[in-house]
Amino acid sequence: MSMTDLLNAEDIKKAIGAFAAADSFDHKKFFQMVGLKKKTPDDVKKVFHILDKDKSGFIEEEELGAILKGFSSDARDLSAKETKTLLAAGDKDGDGKIGVDEFSTLVAES
Numbered sequence: 001m002s003m004t005d006l007l008n009a010e011d012i013k014k015a016i017g018a019f020a021a022a023d024s025f026d027h028k029k030f031f032q033m034v035g036l037k038k039k040t041p042d043d044v045k046k047v048f049h050i051l052d053k054d055k056s057g058f059i060e061e062e063e064l065g066a067i068l069k070g071f072s073s074d075a076r077d078l079s080a081k082e083t084k085t086l087l088a089a090g091d092k093d094g095d096g097k098i099g100v101d102e103f104s105t106l107v108a109e110s
Contacts, residue, residue: 003050003071006043011035016068016075025068025082027089028110034071037110048103058097061087 003012015033019025031037036047049055051070053063065083068075078086090098090106098106 006046007034012071016072023079025078027086031107031110036107044104044107045100048100058099060097
């Protein structure tokens with residue numbers, strides 16, 4: 001399954017373009033722009049599993065830094081600052097990674 005099976009390719013392209021500048025990433029706006037906020041809880045979990053590149057059941061800091069590439073292969077990496085901000089927003093239990101329930105909450109709060 002690819003991201004475009006779940007989300008509109010044009011919406012993804014627009015969202016990636018909106019955050020092309022370094023240190024401009026806003027996960028709340030991004031999730032809204034790609035249409036993730038309007039998806040069912042099951043579809044949000046499917047997106048999580050696409051972003052969980054190593055299939056560990058968590059999105060670790062390294063995977064978070066490449067989160068935009070999970071939506072579009074030609075997107076940029078997040079800066080260290082953006083990655084830390086996203087991790088802090090999503091990591092509710094403080095274990096240094098984002099699980100599927102934490103990701104679902106992060107999207108729902110967007």
